[in-house]
Amino acid sequence: MTTVNGVGIGQGVAQGPVARMAEPLPAPSDAPSTIGADQERERAHEAVAAVARELEDRGARAGGAAQEVLEAQAMMAEDPSLADEVDARLAAGKTAERAVHEAFATFRDTLAEMGGYLGERAADLDDVAQRIIARLQGVAAPGVPAPGHPFILVARDLAPADTALLDLDQVLALVTSDGGPTSHTAILAREKGIVAVVGAAGAVALADGQTVIVDAATGTVVADPTAADLADAAERARAHAAAASAPITPGALADGTPVPLLANLGKPGDAQAARALGAEGVGLFRTEFLFLSADEAPTVAAQRAEYERLLAGFAGTKVVVRLLDAGADKPLSFLNDSEEENPALGVRGLRALRAHENILRDQLTALAEADAATRERGEGADLWVMAPMVATVEETRYFTALAREHGIRTVGVMVEIPAAALLADRVLAVTDFASIGTNDLTQYTMAADRVLGPVAGFQDPWHPAVLRLVADVGAAGRSLGKPVGICGEAAADPLLALVLVGLGATTLSMAPAALADVRAMLRAHTLDDAKRAAEASLSATDAATARAAAAVASSSPTPA
Structure with missing residues (x-):
């Protein structure tokens, strides 16, 4: 019996046989094309479009945070700059497979160096490239195995497209050798309630078919456990399931000290599911969904409609809204799309909003109007509004005064x-x-x-x-x-x-x-x-x- 240590996600425990994720496809041959640039370009463009549509379809079926990630991947696949890079290599005599491999690798390295939000997208770009190359080669894209029985999925890491549509009747738990508690795998595991241990470097030694116990509470993966270990794990899994299905009560400590438990949400439509799981309000509503896919800042009216949906969905509870957290690390043509050597330390969050105060004022106006409208209809929530990436007392004073000027009653900042x-x-x-x-x-x-x-x-x-x-x-x-x-x-x-x-x-x-x-x-x-x-x-x-x-x-x- 051996134990592999990592970071557990949640408190669940699961057991079963290992099924390993297939290794990535090898780099395509660099032999020159034998069919000519025009035919290679047609092949490449068809494969890119097909993969983009597949990612969008997966996202539509998955919903939630997975949909946002997959739609972003689809946009990556069809990025005009990437298409130009691919076409340039095709014109030089490369095959479609090799042109995609080289162009995407170049972009991947650039994103990784930039860090921040764009750095997070580097691994996603690898996944997109693998899917396009697999389509060009007429083979299955590397992905989740299907051994025909329930299994523990072991991988170096998982791409969003893989985690989005996991069959939870078959995947008993996730184990990754890479990543950490804030990786996509960890975030999606929490969202789906999947037992997971991430960052378990020793997991690379686990073999297909090997029986393991995945204990998220302790952050361990036990390989070749004894019968007594398996029985104990099964009992803890039953106890955990019973606790999860217990009647929902307000968050509180054993001595009665209240600790409200709130939800992190990215869209108003997520409200019903969050309340069903016991959310007593919203502690973080991310407003980026209104902005990141737009060519221009949304109007006050468009924003107000979405905020009204959110507040009505959590009527009678506290709702904390974070203003747009974007900037050079999440380029927006109407906010700040200039290049920065280190965007994580650049013009983002409140810094970007302050530089474009009209966008900040519009967002505050829309929130105040939505608050007033829902209260008038008797379906209001207790709206709190906060600014992201605040560093100084002066910034705090500036934002608080501006928010109050626009009629926001409870104002705060992100630390x-x-x-x-x-x-x-x-x-x-x-x-x-x-x-x-x-x-x-x-x-x-x-x-x-x-x-x-x-x-x-x-x-x-x-x-x-x-x-x-x-x-x-x-x-x-x-x-x-x-x-x-x-x-x-x-x-x-x-x-x-x-x-x-x-x-x-x-x-x-x-x-x-x-x-x-x-x-x-x-x-x-x-x-x-x-x-x-x-x-x-x-x-x-x-x-x-x-x-x-x-x-x-x-x-x-x-x-x-």
Whole structure:
């Protein structure tokens, strides 16, 4: 029996035989074309269009976050600049397969170097290229295996197109050797409620057919377990399923301390499903869906209609809306499409909105009008609005004043930059609330790109340096009587959620599928337990020991 360690997603446990993802197709031959550039161009254009339509179809069937990712991949496939690169190579005598391989590889390397949002798309581009080349070669695209029985899927990482339509009757759990807690695989696993362990480097040694236990709660994959291990895992899986199906109650600790559990959403249409899973409101509504596929900024009327749908869907609850988080790392022709050497540190978030204040004012106007309209109809929510990527007290003061000028009643900022966390007492003194985005806060604290494989080990919100910044914000909130929410992926980790409450978080927001596990974890612990686990984590020297210390501290009885 051997154990492989990684990062668990959720609290589930599963067992079964391994089925490995096929390796990528080899690079096509560089032999010159034998049919001529015109025929090769026709082949290439047909394959690109077919793959784009397939990705869109998969997205339409999958819905949710997967649809957004797959539609973005389809747009990548038909990017005019990529088409020009392919055509140039075809004109030089390359085959369609080789031209696609080279052109996409060039773009992939460029995106990877840029980092930020575009850097995250580099692996997606590889997947698109593989699908186009497979179509040109008349072979099946590398993807999820189909052994004919339920299995544990093991891969280096999964492309969005693969995770979007996983057959959950067949895929018992996911194990990846690459990636981390903020990878697409992790995010989609949370959204779908799939048992998963990511970043398990030792998983490359697992063999097809080998029996394993995947334990997300401990972040382990046990290979060749004993009969007793299998029986214990089966019992824990039953207990977890029972807890997940238990009646939904408001988020609270065992001593009655309320901790509202909210949902991270990307579209108004996701509201019904989130409420069905127990979301008590919205802790992060991403407004990018209105902007990223547009050639010009949406009108106030168009925005207002979508915001009204959202507020009506969560009538009577708190809804926290994040303004457009875009800029050079998510180029928009009407906002900022200039090139930057390091867009993650460039003009993004509030910086970009401030440079184009008309877009910022329109968004605030639309939100205020939607709030007033839904309240007048008796279906209003408690609207809170926050600015992304705020670094300074001056930026906080500017945004808060502007939002109030437009009629927004509750105004706050995202704490994603260490500077804002370190000055949290002064930031919160001039606004109503703070919401900590742990994904970017970890990235900037550890100087580690969220999707760059070689530094994935640094991208862990359990690191004591990150937790100390969260503690600073929590302390400022308590001192000033201001709410401090968590809306990054960290809140979906049940044990870390408990620690975050101990550090001062007053609400937790996450993918709706994670709500049940987090609710159960909080119900089993008191505020003293949470504070003790938080103190243990802060005293650690690295992420792994912080997690282990919290696990020990939270399992110990509260001292009399």
